[in-house]
Amino acid sequence: xxxxxxxxxxxxxxxxxxxxxxxxxxxxxxxxxxxxxxxxxxxxxxxxxxxxxxxxxxxxxxxxxxxxxxxxxxxxxxxxxxxxxxxxxxxxxxxxxxxxxxxxxxxxxxxxxxxxxxx
Amino acid sequence: xxxxxxxxxxxxxxxxxxxxxxxxxxxxxxxxxxxxxxxxxxxxxxxxxxxxxxxxxxxxxxxxxxxxxxxxxxxxxxxxxxxxxxxxxxxxxxxxxxxxxxxxxxxxxxxxxxxxxxxxxxxxxxxxxx
Numbered sequence: 532x533x534x535x536x537x538x539x540x541x542x543x544x545x546x547x548x549x550x551x552x553x554x555x556x557x558x559x560x561x562x563x564x565x566x567x568x569x570x571x572x573x574x575x576x577x578x579x580x581x582x583x584x585x586x587x588x589x590x591x592x593x594x595x596x597x598x599x600x601x602x603x604x605x606x607x608x609x610x611x612x613x614x615x616x617x618x619x620x621x622x623x624x625x626x627x628x629x630x631x632x633x634x635x636x637x638x639x640x641x642x643x644x645x646x647x648x649x650x
Numbered sequence: 651x652x653x654x655x656x657x658x659x660x661x662x663x664x665x666x667x668x669x670x671x672x673x674x675x676x677x678x679x680x681x682x683x684x685x686x687x688x689x690x691x692x693x694x695x696x697x698x699x700x701x702x703x704x705x706x707x708x709x710x711x712x713x714x715x716x717x718x719x720x721x722x723x724x725x726x727x728x729x730x731x732x733x734x735x736x737x738x739x740x741x742x743x744x745x746x747x748x749x750x751x752x753x754x755x756x757x758x759x760x761x762x763x764x765x766x767x768x769x770x771x772x773x774x775x776x777x778x779x780x
Contacts, residue, residue, distance in 0.1 A: 551726055558717035573714070606733075613727050620723035631769035632724055638762030639727040642755045646733055649751020 539596040540608055543589060548615045550585030552623055553578045559624075607647030613640040651719065652771060658716040659728055665709035666732040671739055672702035724766045734759050 532540075557578035563569045573579045597605050617636045620626040676699040677683070680692035693699055716725060734756040740746040 551722055554714065555717050555722040558714045559719075563718075569718075579714070613730065616726040617723035620721055620726075624722060626721040626723050627773075629769050629773070631765050631772070635762045635765030635769060636724060636727040638765060639730050639759050640762075642758030642760075642762060643730055643733055644755070645758060646737070646752050646755030649749055649755065 533599070536596070536599050539592055539599070542592045543596060543609070544612055544615050546585045546589040546592060547612045548619050550582045550589060551616050552619055553582035553585060555620070555624060557582060603647050603649065605647070607644050610640045610643035610647065613643065655716070655720065655767075655770065658712060658720075659731070662709055662712045662716065662729060663731050663735055665705045665712060666729070667735040667739060669702045669705035669709060670732070670736045671743060672698045672705060674740075674744065676702060724770070728763050728766050730759055731763055 557573050557576065560573070560576060560578070563572040593605070600608075613636060617626075617628075617633075621628060676693055676696045679696035679698060680689055683689065713729070737748055737752050737756060741748060
């Protein structure tokens with residue numbers, strides 16, 4: 532793979548993972564209230580905005596990435612993000628890895644990879 | 651909590667899936683694809699592009715609601731049910747052909763989500779029940 536493709540791929544993994552963690556941090560913050568109050572409280576804190584910036588950045592990186600590799604290969608490589616988010620959730624939010632939960636996540640990731648392999 | 655997850659993920663997958671279908675309908679409406687203002691205007695004149703944006707907003711609201719309780723690792727994996735539903739609708743609505751890898755991949759994704767659903771149900775059982 533050319534260096535540009537690898538860089539865009541890595542940027543996609545980092546932005547996707549960091550963006551999802553930001554959304555989780557925004558949604559799971561303490562004392563947010565309920566309904567509209569919850570949304571106002573989330574909007575006053577930085578994490579939801581950091582998540583949205585990551586999402587827009589990820590979208591642009593993904594478009595650049597797909598202009599260099601076919602969509603199916605993009606889907607194949609994108610399956611890695613599922614594992615990256617799982618590991619990040621464990622590190623930053625102390626999420627538990629029960630054997631069944633780990634198996635489920637790995638099955639989904641392998642399924643996405645197989646769909647990508649099919650072209 | 652089971653009901654919360656079940657309904658939440660169903661709504662999320664519906665929004666995600668219809669957003670993709672609307673994007674495809676927008677692209678068809680704006681044929682032929684060109685990199686010029688005329689194509690942008692054709693896209694903007696399609697009602698489907700606004701439906702797609704509405705679905706994106708709906709998906710975002712649903713996702714942020716789910717993440718109040720759902721752990722991000724399994725939830726992010728489960729949101730990939732969208733891959734299966736988009737493949738299925740691409741066959742039904744757009745007469746696209748899918749092959750064995752797509753079928754096998756879809757089966758793996760569904761099997762993974764079943765595992766996640768069972769593991770969440772087990773995690774919720776109070777210890778006294780065991």
